[in-house]
Amino acid sequence: MKFLYLSEPDMIKAGVKDMSRCVDVMEDMLLTLNKGDYVMGGMNHNSHGTQIMFPDHPAFPGMPKNADDRRFMAMPAYLGGRYQMAGMKWYGSNVENKKKGLPRSILMMMLNDKDTGAPLALMSANLVSAYRTGAVPGVGARYLAPKNAKTAAVIGPGIMGRTSLNAVVCACPSVQKVKVKGRGAKSLAAFEDYVKKECPGVKEIENCDTIEEAVRDSDIIIMTTTAGTKEAEYPYINGEWVKKGAFICMPSAGRFDESFLTGQCRLVVDNYKLYEAWAEEFPYPSYELVGIIGSKFTDLLHEGKIQKEDIIDIADIIAGKHPGRQSEDDIIVYSVGGMPVEDIAWGETVYKNALQKGIGTELPLWDMPDMA
Incomplete structure (x- = not known):
């Protein structure tokens, strides 16, 4: 038995x-x-994953102390359809990594045969995660962005901001101007370099001093x-x-006036069952514990301020079950x-490409299992 190892350059x-x-x-995966x-984790089959979070005051020497993004996380899933693949993304995360010149999170993924459980591939997954995260906003833009959108705003020009914009521009090639609000010269410069390389249709990049400046007049x-960690601290x-007709895409948290969410816009999620699962795992109020705007939607639902039918699943729009x-x-x-199924979908696709092109290194597991 052997499996394929794929380094980041291989990927x-x-x-x-x-x-x-x-x-x-990602569109096919959502359908x-x-x-x-x-199937994802948990009894509800929709869990985002299982994470290790450390105590604020460890009682044992050597045990890590709780801090921003200080965790380990396992994200297992099985995805059917054309994929027929099981697997798991596993990563450790520590915001202090940046001081060492490392990514905040370092990710690996294993793909497994759905029947035997045998390993098929072990791959570097930082780029899998970055691109699948950005691509789901692209699916949303394909179906929900205004026609002939010309201006996009990016609030937070980090890796997710870069890949989300890339996907949105793929879905909306009419976008020619990008307004960006960031906090540091380094991230803004990296964002500009990425956009010039990956989004050649964008003709103008405007740095904004405030969120308001970026948001106004953006499609x-x-x-x-x-x-x-508190909703009051979320970007407002x-x-x-x-702008009327704007599409607001959020793979993150944000703060809005309640009247805006309950009466002035339409609410769409990538997978409604994911937010139901989060609401079970992190009982009301969930938003500060999850930090994704869809959990604000379920908090509003819990409070009776919106109805379940007010939260629309993007796949129902794609499939024509619900108007967009x-x-x-x-x-x-x-x-x-x-969701871990996103990692499986994109990881499986890249793995199949690697097999066809002879990319990667085969590693042996055994000739004969010692204790079969």
Whole structure:
């Protein structure tokens, strides 16, 4: 028995950064979910994953102390449809990594035969995760962005901001101007370099001093900031700043006036069952514990301020079960939570490309199992 090892350079050769293809794969994955042909963790089969979070005051020497993004996480899933694959993404995360020149999170993924459990591939997964996260906003933009959108705002020009914009531009090639609000010169410079390389249709990049400046007159608003631990600390958008017909895409947290969410926009999520699962795992109020805007939706549902039918699943729109944009003036807030089935879908696609192109290193597990 043997399996394929794919380093990050191998993954790049095998097409992990092909955003246009990734958007197509994420759309197909969302339709597969909508049919129910998948299993994620937990008794509800919709868990985001299982994480180790450390205590604030460890009682033992050597045990890590709780801090921002200080965790380990396992994200297992099975995805049916054309994928027929099981697997798990596993990562450790520590915001202090940046001081060492490392990514905040370091990710690996294992793909397994769905029947025998045998390993098929062990791969570097930082780019898998970055591109699949960005691609799901691209699917949303494909169906929900206003026609001929010209201006996109990015609030938070980190890795998720870059890949989300890349996907949105793939879905909306009419976008020519990007307004960006960031906090540091380094991230803004990296964002500009990425956009010039990966989004050649964008002709103008405008750095903004405030969120309001970025939001006003933007057709598409991408929020990918790192939020605090309290809702009051989340980046704020006043509904009066938002252009009629704007599409607000959020693979992160943000703060809005309640009247805006309950009466002035439409609420769409990438997979409603994911937010139901989060509401079970992190009982009301969930939003500060999860930090994804869809959990604010379920908190509002718990409070009786909206109804279940007010939260629309993007796959129902793709499949034609529910109308998407009903008016050019519709303001739509789209929540992107991130799911292990996304990693399976894009990881499987890149793995199959690697097999076809002879990319990667075969590693032996055994000739004969010692204790079969």
